[in-house]
Amino acid sequence: MLEKKDLCIVHIGMPKTGSSTLQEAFDKGLNDSRVLYPKFPESNQSGRIYGLFVKNYLSYHFLAAQGVNDKEKLQLFRDKSRKILHDAFCSENKSIILLSGEDLFHMTEEEVINFKNFLDPYFKKIVIFAYVRPVKSLLESAFQQLVKYHKKNNLDPSSLYHRYKNFENFDKAFGSNNVLLYKFSKGDLIGSDIVLDFCKKLGLEDTYSDGKIFNESLSREAVAVLFTYHYHQKINSDFGDKKYLVANEFVELLRGISGHSFKFSSKYYERVMLQFESDYSWIKKRISDDFYEDIYADDLEGFSDEKDILLYSTRCIDFLLSLLKNKVVPFDVVDHPQTVAKLVDLIMVDIYKKMF
Structure with missing residues (x-):
């Protein structure tokens, strides 16, 4: 009978919350000897993990880039990814497994349930962890990425706004007490270091970032x-x-x-918030941190x-x-x-x- 490990920490890398910096640190190895980060070809495990559970696999960009365009190739891909995870989950001398991926934020309720069912046989406890970026700064960052890499040519809020209620899928599957959400604010990070902040919040041995800043912003x-x-x-x-x-x-x-x-102006921000008022109200109630933003600070430049x-x-x-x-x-x-x-x-x- 499989002996369960103590803990699995799943970091959901909501867009533009320092995920690249965290994943580089995870891949190099945290100072906590109890922790293992399964080795995939990429430090960002999004594609390898989400690829196991995504229902509409033909429309998933990572699988398309891997040439997975039919069920036979999908099965081969999934078998390989499952083996890497299974071997990591069964490794000796490691009681905590750490997983991380941005695309996990976009999992549907069904996909999250399948993910949980996959993890359950291996772990006594599963904790979901995410930094949550307030909407104004998230929209501005998301817009940049879409303009740079996806030929974005309009300001349609529905293509920029990331629905915070996606987290509710994890609340339902894992229990909200096991889903830890923290407002992402660089000024509030312990020691101004996201890797250290992550470790402190989860009771892991202190690890510091290497000082490398992953900043892809354009003017x-x-x-x-x-x-x-x-x-x-x-x-x-x-x-x-x-x-x-x-x-x-x-x-x-x-x-x-x-x-x-x-920057966007307060006028644009107000239009977005009117459209997604119920969703934003949900996250403000759900998260424990103050989620306030000054939407008027950049009006002269927005x-x-x-x-x-x-x-x-x-x-x-x-x-x-x-x-x-x-x-x-x-x-x-x-x-x-x-x-x-x-x-x-x-x-x-x-x-x-x-x-x-």
Whole structure:
């Protein structure tokens, strides 16, 4: 009969809550000799764990990237992932297993129940842990990521807002007393260190981060340029299966635009909160920490709608021209968002030609 381990800690990496820093520390190993973090090819275990339980596997981006496009390949993938977890769960001299993945936040109620049923035979106790980011800063970060990597070209709140009630699926399956939720605020972290804060909150031996900061933020100017390019879809060249590589190269060039952080205005925030009022009310009651945000702090710099962003992008025309390095521009350069989009496309075509 399988001897159960004392504890499984499942870190749900809600987007933009320092998950990359935590996962790098987990993968290198915490100072607590009781803890084991199962070894997968990636420090972020999202795809390997969620891939075991996701119902609509053909639409899951991680499995698509792994070439899992039929049930036979899915079974092979799952068998391999289960074996890695089973071997870790049965390892000697380790009484605590630690798991972590951002995509776990998006699990449906059925998927969470299946996840729990998978873990139950191995552990005496299972604790779910998550940092929860307040909505304004979450929306701003989520928007950046979608603009950078998913050609986001509108401000539709439903595609940016992360429903906090997703946590309710874990409350129902594991019991709310086993689901630990903490407001994510860099200023409130113990020792200003998220790894140390995580360990302290869970009663683990102190471990400190290595000081490496995983910050993928772009300036508001860079975000505006990318958004404007995506907004003018008809201007976009088709780079086929190389589109992500070309886009990533261009994003790196945009890091050369210095400026302020991207912010939304209180007007936009108020529209979002009106749409998701019941969901946000739920998390404010559920979480023990103060969930207050000053939504008016950035009104002078915050964007309220698509037009605001498009107009702002024209400030970067000179920067975009500099990236072309005196190349002949086959259209009139006027102070207009379409000019921004056309210049970006010229630069991306140039990147494509140099890369391929």
